[in-house]
Structure formats: structure tokens, C-alpha cells
Amino acid sequence: MTSNAAAVPTPGQGGQPLLLLLLKLRTFIALIAVFTFFAFAAPNFLSTANFVIMSKHVALNAFLAIGMTFVIITGGIDLSVGSIVGLCGMVAGWLILNGIDLGIGYTLYFNIFEIILITLLVGILFGAINGLLITKLNVAPFIATLGTLYVARGLALLSSDGATFPNLSGNPEYGSTGFYLLGAGSVLGIPISIWILIAVGCGAAYLAGCTPLGRHIYAVGGNERAAALSGVKVNRVKLFVYMFSGFCAAIVGLVISSQLVAAHPATGETFELNAIAAAVLGGTSMSGGRGRIAGTIIGAFVIGILSDGLVMMGVSSFWQTVIKGLVIIAAVVVDQAQQRLQARVALQQQAALGR
Amino acid sequence: MTAVSQAMGVSHEIGLSVRGATKVYPGTLALSEVDFDVHLGAINVLVGENGAGKSTLMKVIAGVEQLTSGEIFVDGKAVTFADTRAAAQHGIGIIFQELNLFPNMTVAENIFIAREKTRGRIDIDTDRQRKAAAELMQRLEHDISPDALVGELRIGEQQIVEIAKALAQDARILIMDEPTSALSAAEVEILFRVIADLKKRGVGIVYISHRLEELIRIGDYITVLRDGRITGSRGMGGVDVGWIVRNMIGAASKDFAKTEIHDLGPEVFRAEEICLPGKSGGLTVDHVSLTLRAGEIVGIYGLMGAGRSEFFECIMAQHPHSTGTFYVDGAVLNEPDVATRIARGLALIPEDRKAEGLVQIMAIRENMSLSSLKSFTSGFHLNLKRERNAVLSFVRDLAIKIASPENPVSSLSGGNQQKVVIAKALMTHPKVLLMDEPSRGIDVGAKAEVFRTMRRLAAEGLGILFVTSDLEEVMSLSDRIIVMSNGRITGEFSQAEAREEQIVAASAEGHAPMGREGIDKGESRT
Structure with a gap:
């Protein structure tokens, strides 16, 4: 009478588990569908060069979406990631071009690794500010991150008076050359940014599935009060997810400015919306407690391939926007159907035990 | 005053009746073949322990829940209530146990919520609402301003607003689910006067309460529920507390596990002078001190709002502004959060499984x-x-x-x-298990298993502190019984010397919430 899921029959409902499986894999199926469609409809879609370009586009959104997924699982939202992308690009650009003027006649220049580290720390710092506003000062996540959205964007614009930091090739004297590799370099034929995505993605999936912290993230989103009474340090968990989201945004800031070998303060505008869309498309529930990193990455690929494929087909960007919106809405509608079906199957299994 | 007018010879017209009502929740039989009549122009008292099915029955009558099987008749005609609106159209109003008010709206807005007085169905006639609200307040003998924000009122006053809301519907049948649990003695008297007035106007009142004396005083008909079944139903004449308790608990006792004889160990837990300030002044937990030994089961009995759950929350560091000292194994418990207190050997099973447990x-x-x-x-x-x-x-x-x-x-x-x-x-x-209403909302078989588990754990040397509002449960499970009322410990009995009447008396001690002394116990009536 204890656990044996396989042995429990679901009488008279043979079709349901298959349907449920299809619904669970829906994002993956959507990915295959989108892929197959463009393979026939768009010229050159299947070329290696195109894959490299597309995966680079997708990676940017995927980084943000991974960070966003954790935030949304705790029941929050992070609107500031796009601005942090812009700000971190500017920080990296500033450090390469100008260094830090110590004000005593010396200017401190960093090598490229230090620059990357400092930039990541800036992203994490902004995440920490979000987290502290939300946990210590009880600001609603939407408002807190909306505030930092403006602050970070404003600081990015202030740093250069709105101008672009051009030509970030670095100075060999300070060891700050090679910044372009992050965005343009590749190992074994695969772009470095994709390797980083693989590392961050695997790390995040491991965190979600096999660490106490990951479990706590889900618990906080599922029922904050119950989690707190079970000994979960809710504030610490929340602080972490916003810091991680800031960290992911900093990576994107670095990668973009490296790809362009320039930093523009308006970089990353509306990126946060794409990240939310990818997370939701991947099955993350906006009410918290539910979501998978793998789903989010697939979601990011669906959105990325969809927009790139439409461009290659020559569909106007206005129509692209409409189609993207429809896909997101459809995803959530299907998600609701899956939830209902899943609950019913679980109840049937339970009923089959005869209570 | 009402006790005199019971007029047992007069038969009251039946306004609503329920026949063969059965309600099944996944895994629980909440109501089983229940027959229930609401007499118009009379007070129909409904009584039973927690989880006996009172609230479910009332939710069915008010259209919140639908019956699995059985029928509801209004004035002899079979009806089905799809929602509360349908029930309201048949003149049924309900005052829920939990307050269903909007704290950010004014008193008048709350009273007329979803039934706004309008000009041409669009524009809300604020003046008319305010006037009507003021009239209702006058009828309830309160000077609560119709423009006051509900969130700023005391709990007792909010209850009055809830009652006014039901009155504004001109209900023919009015259900009151524990309306007095948050009222002071003076407010209770006013409520009883309003109820007497409604009765004269021919309104049928269904009155649910745990305070048995109160029921006997105002009731005309009494129905007792136990485990989803009717165990007694009659006119109020000749009913006394003993009769009610017998029917509530029943002769055939529930399946309580036998005491496993074992020696009690050393003291594992001690609370000294725990105080927690309440929201509306006074102390929610008032200088509570108690000890618990290894292998001992101590039951804390009391009515809703006695401060028992809050005391548990203090133990689990949920109230940073509480004072007093806890000891675990003789060492002071000064860990600041739940995780570290769990590490010290404390574990809480919260009262509200859905919201706090899982x-x-x-x-x-x-x-x-x-x-x-x-x-x-x-x-x-x-x-x-x-x-x-x-x-x-x-x-x-x-x-x-x-x-x-x-x-x-x-x-x-x-x-x-x-x-x-x-x-x-x-x-x-854990070394100490804190169980808040461990048998709430679960069926009889599961209850017995939970009780057996508690016994076994105690025999294995765990100290168990549990809170319950179930008299039988506290009597048969505990090695020692502590009774709380109004945040204070009002009685402590060993299992051998405990008597039901004493426990009930101790749990009603000093019932004048909001710190209004002097007029408590409601004895001063003519």
C-alpha cells in the first residue's frame, strides 16, 4: 500500500498518461515544430553559420531567463535585469578605457580578468540591493526592481553622458586585451558564450534539483509561511535569487559589449520582458513554486528561433511581435490545461489506493 | 430576557429544512444523512465539536458548498443553491466565523458590498448608504462612524460591522457562526438584544457557539452534531450543559489508543513567564509558564482565541516582541529563528495544515x-x-x-x-513536539492513527505538547491538562483528577476580551 507508482493502474483512462506526457513535453514539441517549420520555410536556416549566430542570440536571453526563473519561482519578479545588462556593459567599458582615477595623480588599470570580476560584482551588488529592498524594507518585488531598473539605466547613461564607449580592444600594457574573445571567440567550434551558457545552465539546474538551497527556493514560492515554519530562511533565499539574477545580467552585459567591442548605455532595453517570456514559455508559474531550468532554456530557444526564423523568412518585425505574443499566451493556456490534468491523474492514483 | 420567551408550547413555522444531507470531501465524510430544520421566529442552536460538520452544514445552507446528496427545502419547495447569491435571494444571510471584510474600505462600503445602493445602477449613492449604515449602527447600539475604515476598528467592532452587513440584507434566515467569540461581555448583551428583536420580526436564526451556557440562555431549539451526524435534536426546554456534552461526545467513545505505561523522563522543556502583547492592547499570551517532561503528553485546552496557538508561535520564534524565557534540556533557548530552534530539538505541527504546514x-x-x-x-x-x-x-x-x-x-x-x-x-x-490541533479536519480513522502515533512517540521518550478544543481528546490523551483562557493559564489538572465540568469552567474563566473587566460573565441581566 505504500509507494509503487508504476503498479498503480489508472482504470479506464488509458489515454490520459500519454496526453499528460505530451503536455509536459509541450515546450520541447514546440521547439521541434518551430525548428522543422523554418527548416523548410526559411532559406539557409540549416546552415552551420546560421546555427552559430542563432545560438549566440538565444544565449543572451537564456542567461537572463535562468536568473529570472529562480526569481519567479520564489514568487517575485526582476524587472531590472535589462538595465543591469546596460550598466555592466558600461562598467566593463569604463574600466578598459579609463580605469579608476584614484584622484592622487594615479589611475588604476585592471587586467581583463579583474575587469570581468568587478563587472560581475556590480551585477551581484544590484541584485543584492533588489533583495534587501524586498526582504528588509518590504517593498513589493515589482516596485523595487522597477526602481532599480531606472537607477541602473540612469547610471549607465550618466557614465558616458549617453555616448558609446568604442573600441574596447584594451591595452597590452595593462593586460586588458582579449575582451572580444568572450563574445567572438570559440572553442571546438562552439562560441565561448555558449560554453558559458552550458556551464551556468548546468550549475543552475543542479542547484535547483540537488541542493537544499534549490529546494528552499521552490518551498518559498510554494508557501512562504509553511517554508518559514519549517525552518527555511526565507529572506536569505530571496536575497540569493535576486543576486543570482544580477549575476546573470552582468554576464550578458559582458558578452554583448564584448561582441560589439563597444559599450552602449541603452543596451538591454526590454530584455527583462524577453526573459520573463522565456521563463513562462518554459512552464514557470508566475504565482511561484513551479518551474524548471531546462524548460526555461528551451523556452528561450523557441523565442529565439522564432524571431530569427521570421527575420530570415522576411516577415515584418511588426508581425513578429504579434506572433511572439500569441505564442506566449498559447503557452500559458496549455500550461493551465496540463495542471488540471496532472491534478486529476494524481487524485485518481490516490483514489485507486482506496484511501 | 430571552430565556422567558421560549414558549415551548408554541410551534414555530419551519422556514428551511435539510433532508438527508451528505457531503463528501476527498477523503472525509463531513456530513452524513443530516436532517436539520430552521424554525422561523426562533433561535435554532447548532452545537458540536470542531470538525463535527457544523460549518459545513452552514456553508451548504448559505450556498458556499453544494451537497453530495440530499435536498434543501425553503417553504416546502426543493431548491438548489448554486452560489451564495442564490441563497441570498431566498433570504438566507450568513455571518461567517472568519471576518469577511475589506479593511481598506469604509464601514458603509463594507455593509453594502456587492449590493451597493445606486442611482441608475452606475453611480453609487454614497449618502443613502451612509445613512442606512448609521441606522444599522444605531440599531446595534454602536457609534461606529459609517466613514471609518474597517481596518482601523477593533476586532469586536469589526464583528458588529459583519452583523450589520447581514442585517442590511433583510435576511429571513440568519446564520451566525460563533458571533460572540471576539465580543466583549457588553457587546454580547447588545447582540442578544438585536437577536431578540430579529426573532420578534419572525427571522429564523441559526446560532453556532462553543459557549454552552450562552446557548442554553438564548436558544429555542437545539441540534447537536458529532462526526457529521445528528446526535440530538429537540426543543430547548429541559436541556442542560450535561445533556449537550453527552451528545457532543457520545457514549461510544472514539478509538483512543490505550495508555502505554512508561516512566516519565527528566524535564525537556520549560517556559517561564511568556508574554505577548496583543494587537488591541492587553496580552494575547499572559505570563504563561509550564514544564514538560520527556515521555509526557501535556494537553492545552481552551476556546478559540485563548492564546494557545500564539504561545506555540512564541516557542517557534514567530513573535520577536514576545518576552519570557524558554529552556530546552535545562539550557536557555535563545536562538533567534526557526531553523536553529528546530536544531535545538523543537518541532511544530501547525494548526492550519494548508496555510502553514505544507x-x-x-x-x-x-x-x-x-x-x-x-x-x-x-x-x-x-x-x-x-x-x-x-x-x-x-x-x-x-x-x-x-x-x-x-x-x-x-x-x-x-x-x-x-x-x-x-x-x-x-x-x-525532535525532543519536544508541539502539535496545534493535531486532529483538526481529519476523519475518525485517521484521528485514531494520529493518537496512536502520539502515544507511541511519547513512549519512545518524546515530550509532546498539544493544543486542542476537543474535550474528549484532551481528557483521554493527556498525562496532564493545562487550560488556557484569555491568554492565561486558568487551570492545571493531572489526568486522574481532571473532570470535564472543571475544564469547561476553567476555559470560560474571565471571558471579557478587550480588557473590559467588571462586566464579565454577563451575569448582570434582568
């Missing part, structure tokens, strides 16, 4: 191990296999009936959910 959308396995993840972790890594094995062994130990530990916990019945919460607490290897 993360409903998470798997059974994930819920059970939530408090004890540390013991499956090495470095960062969570050993899922070890976790799963530990979960399965607790599933076996507690005989939890599950299809798969990966199913969401929401798919389980109440009893099995409660066992998951107990397993979660036990997986932390």
Missing part, C-alpha cells in the same frame, strides 16, 4: 524532508537517494497511504496530509 504544490517527498534537508546533504550536494529512502521509511512507519512520493501533497486526504506534516516534524529528530 507546500501544497510540492511533492510529498519534498514536503516531508523540507525541515531536515541538512541531514541528507554533504557539502552542497543533496543526496536524493538517501532522502527518498528516509521518506519511504517514514511513510511505512506512519502508514501513510500514498500512490507515489512524487505526487503533489495536495492529492492526499486530510488525514494523510496531517501524517506528512507529522513525518516532516519527526524527520528533524
Whole structure:
């Protein structure tokens, strides 16, 4: 009478588990569908060069979406990631071009690794500010991150008076050359940014599935009060997810400015919306407690391939926007159907035990 | 005053009747073949222990829930209430136990919510609403301003607003679910006058309360529910507290586990002078001191709002502004948060399983191990296999009936959910188990199993402190009984010397909330 899921029959409902499986894999199926469609409809879609370009586009959104997924699982939202992308690009650009003027006649220049580290720390710092506003000062996540959205964007614009930091090739004297590799370099034929995505993605999936912290993230989103009474340090968990989201945004800031070998303060505008869309498309529930990193990455690929494929087909960007919106809405509608079906199957299994 | 007018010879017209009502929730039989009549122009008292099905019956009558089988008749005609609106159209109003008010709206807005007085269905006629609200307040003998924000009123005043809301509907049948639990003695008197007035106007009142003296004083008809069945139904003439208690508890006792004789160990837990300031002044927990020995089961009995749950919350560090000292194994408990207090050997099973005990959308396995993840972790890594094995062994130990530990916990019945919460607490290897209403909302069979588990754990040397509002439960499970009322300990009995009447008396002691002394116990009536 204890656990044996396989042995429990679901009488008279043979079709349901298959349907449920299809619904669970829906994002993956959507990915295959989108892929197959463009393979026939768009010229050159299947070329290696195109894959490299597309995966680079997708990676940017995927980084943000991974960070966003954790935030949304705790029941929050992070609107500031796009601005942090812009700000971190500017920080990296500033450090390469100008260094830090110590004000005593010396200017401190960093090598490229230090620059990357400092930039990541800036992203994490902004995440920490979000987290502290939300946990210590009880600001609603939407408002807190909306505030930092403006602050970070404003600081990015202030740093250069709105101008672009051009030509970030670095100075060999300070060891700050090679910044372009992050965005343009590749190992074994695969772009470095994709390797980083693989590392961050695997790390995040491991965190979600096999660490106490990951479990706590889900618990906080599922029922904050119950989690707190079970000994979960809710504030610490929340602080972490916003810091991680800031960290992911900093990576994107670095990668973009490296790809362009320039930093523009308006970089990353509306990126946060794409990240939310990818997370939701991947099955993350906006009410918290539910979501998978793998789903989010697939979601990011669906959105990325969809927009790139439409461009290659020559569909106007206005129509692209409409189609993207429809896909997101459809995803959530299907998600609701899956939830209902899943609950019913679980109840049937339970009923089959005869209570 | 009302007691005189019971007029047993007069038969009251039956306004609403329920026949063969059965209501099944997943895993629980909440009502079983219940027949119930509401007499117009009379006060129909409904009484029973927590979980007996009173609230379910009232929800069915008010259209909140639908019957699994059975029929409802209004004035002899069969009706079905799809929602509360349909019930309201038949003149049925209900005052819920939990306040259903909007704290950010004014008193007048609350009273007319969803029934706004309008000009041409669009523009709200604020003046008319305000005037009507003021009239209702006058009738209730309160000078609450119609423009006051409900959130700024005291709990007792909010209850008055809730009553006014029901009065504004001109209900023919008015259900009151524990309306006096938050009222001061003076406010209770006013409420009784209003009830007497409604009665004269021919309104049928269904009155639910745990305060038995109160019921006998105002009731005309009494119905007793136990475990979803009617165990007694008659006119109020000749009914006394003893009769009610007998029918509430019943001769055939529930299946309580036999006491396993074992020696009590040394003291494991002590609370000294615990105080918690209340929201509206006064103390919610008022200088509570108690001790618990290893292997001992101590039952804390009291009515709703006696401060028992708050006391437990103080133990689990939920109220940073509480004062007093706790000791575990003789050493002061000064850890500041739940996680560290769990590490010291305390474990809480909260009263509200849904809101505080479980993360409903998470798997059974994930819920059970939530408090004890540390013991499956090495470095960062969570050993899922070890976790799963530990979960399965607790599933076996507690005989939890599950299809798969990966199913969401929401798919389980109440009893099995409660066992998951107990397993979660036990997986932390506690020394002291705090159980807040451990048998609430679970069926009789599951109750018996929970009680057996409690006995077994105590025999294994665990100290158990449990809160209950069930008299029989506290009498038969506890080695020692502590009674709380108004935040204070008002009685302490060993199992041998405890008598039901004494416990009931102690739980009603000093019932004048909001700190209004002098007029308590409501004796000063003519």
C-alpha cells in the first residue's frame, strides 16, 4: 500500500498518461515544430553559420531567463535585469578605457580578468540591493526592481553622458586585451558564450534539483509561511535569487559589449520582458513554486528561433511581435490545461489506493 | 430576557429544512444523512465539536458548498443553491466565523458590498448608504462612524460591522457562526438584544457557539452534531450543559489508543513567564509558564482565541516582541529563528495544515524532508537517494497511504496530509513536539492513527505538547491538562483528577476580551 507508482493502474483512462506526457513535453514539441517549420520555410536556416549566430542570440536571453526563473519561482519578479545588462556593459567599458582615477595623480588599470570580476560584482551588488529592498524594507518585488531598473539605466547613461564607449580592444600594457574573445571567440567550434551558457545552465539546474538551497527556493514560492515554519530562511533565499539574477545580467552585459567591442548605455532595453517570456514559455508559474531550468532554456530557444526564423523568412518585425505574443499566451493556456490534468491523474492514483 | 420567551408550547413555522444531507470531501465524510430544520421566529442552536460538520452544514445552507446528496427545502419547495447569491435571494444571510471584510474600505462600503445602493445602477449613492449604515449602527447600539475604515476598528467592532452587513440584507434566515467569540461581555448583551428583536420580526436564526451556557440562555431549539451526524435534536426546554456534552461526545467513545505505561523522563522543556502583547492592547499570551517532561503528553485546552496557538508561535520564534524565557534540556533557548530552534530539538505541527504546514504544490517527498534537508546533504550536494529512502521509511512507519512520493501533497486526504506534516516534524529528530490541533479536519480513522502515533512517540521518550478544543481528546490523551483562557493559564489538572465540568469552567474563566473587566460573565441581566 505504500509507494509503487508504476503498479498503480489508472482504470479506464488509458489515454490520459500519454496526453499528460505530451503536455509536459509541450515546450520541447514546440521547439521541434518551430525548428522543422523554418527548416523548410526559411532559406539557409540549416546552415552551420546560421546555427552559430542563432545560438549566440538565444544565449543572451537564456542567461537572463535562468536568473529570472529562480526569481519567479520564489514568487517575485526582476524587472531590472535589462538595465543591469546596460550598466555592466558600461562598467566593463569604463574600466578598459579609463580605469579608476584614484584622484592622487594615479589611475588604476585592471587586467581583463579583474575587469570581468568587478563587472560581475556590480551585477551581484544590484541584485543584492533588489533583495534587501524586498526582504528588509518590504517593498513589493515589482516596485523595487522597477526602481532599480531606472537607477541602473540612469547610471549607465550618466557614465558616458549617453555616448558609446568604442573600441574596447584594451591595452597590452595593462593586460586588458582579449575582451572580444568572450563574445567572438570559440572553442571546438562552439562560441565561448555558449560554453558559458552550458556551464551556468548546468550549475543552475543542479542547484535547483540537488541542493537544499534549490529546494528552499521552490518551498518559498510554494508557501512562504509553511517554508518559514519549517525552518527555511526565507529572506536569505530571496536575497540569493535576486543576486543570482544580477549575476546573470552582468554576464550578458559582458558578452554583448564584448561582441560589439563597444559599450552602449541603452543596451538591454526590454530584455527583462524577453526573459520573463522565456521563463513562462518554459512552464514557470508566475504565482511561484513551479518551474524548471531546462524548460526555461528551451523556452528561450523557441523565442529565439522564432524571431530569427521570421527575420530570415522576411516577415515584418511588426508581425513578429504579434506572433511572439500569441505564442506566449498559447503557452500559458496549455500550461493551465496540463495542471488540471496532472491534478486529476494524481487524485485518481490516490483514489485507486482506496484511501 | 430571552430565556422567558421560549414558549415551548408554541410551534414555530419551519422556514428551511435539510433532508438527508451528505457531503463528501476527498477523503472525509463531513456530513452524513443530516436532517436539520430552521424554525422561523426562533433561535435554532447548532452545537458540536470542531470538525463535527457544523460549518459545513452552514456553508451548504448559505450556498458556499453544494451537497453530495440530499435536498434543501425553503417553504416546502426543493431548491438548489448554486452560489451564495442564490441563497441570498431566498433570504438566507450568513455571518461567517472568519471576518469577511475589506479593511481598506469604509464601514458603509463594507455593509453594502456587492449590493451597493445606486442611482441608475452606475453611480453609487454614497449618502443613502451612509445613512442606512448609521441606522444599522444605531440599531446595534454602536457609534461606529459609517466613514471609518474597517481596518482601523477593533476586532469586536469589526464583528458588529459583519452583523450589520447581514442585517442590511433583510435576511429571513440568519446564520451566525460563533458571533460572540471576539465580543466583549457588553457587546454580547447588545447582540442578544438585536437577536431578540430579529426573532420578534419572525427571522429564523441559526446560532453556532462553543459557549454552552450562552446557548442554553438564548436558544429555542437545539441540534447537536458529532462526526457529521445528528446526535440530538429537540426543543430547548429541559436541556442542560450535561445533556449537550453527552451528545457532543457520545457514549461510544472514539478509538483512543490505550495508555502505554512508561516512566516519565527528566524535564525537556520549560517556559517561564511568556508574554505577548496583543494587537488591541492587553496580552494575547499572559505570563504563561509550564514544564514538560520527556515521555509526557501535556494537553492545552481552551476556546478559540485563548492564546494557545500564539504561545506555540512564541516557542517557534514567530513573535520577536514576545518576552519570557524558554529552556530546552535545562539550557536557555535563545536562538533567534526557526531553523536553529528546530536544531535545538523543537518541532511544530501547525494548526492550519494548508496555510502553514505544507507546500501544497510540492511533492510529498519534498514536503516531508523540507525541515531536515541538512541531514541528507554533504557539502552542497543533496543526496536524493538517501532522502527518498528516509521518506519511504517514514511513510511505512506512519502508514501513510500514498500512490507515489512524487505526487503533489495536495492529492492526499486530510488525514494523510496531517501524517506528512507529522513525518516532516519527526524527520528533524525532535525532543519536544508541539502539535496545534493535531486532529483538526481529519476523519475518525485517521484521528485514531494520529493518537496512536502520539502515544507511541511519547513512549519512545518524546515530550509532546498539544493544543486542542476537543474535550474528549484532551481528557483521554493527556498525562496532564493545562487550560488556557484569555491568554492565561486558568487551570492545571493531572489526568486522574481532571473532570470535564472543571475544564469547561476553567476555559470560560474571565471571558471579557478587550480588557473590559467588571462586566464579565454577563451575569448582570434582568
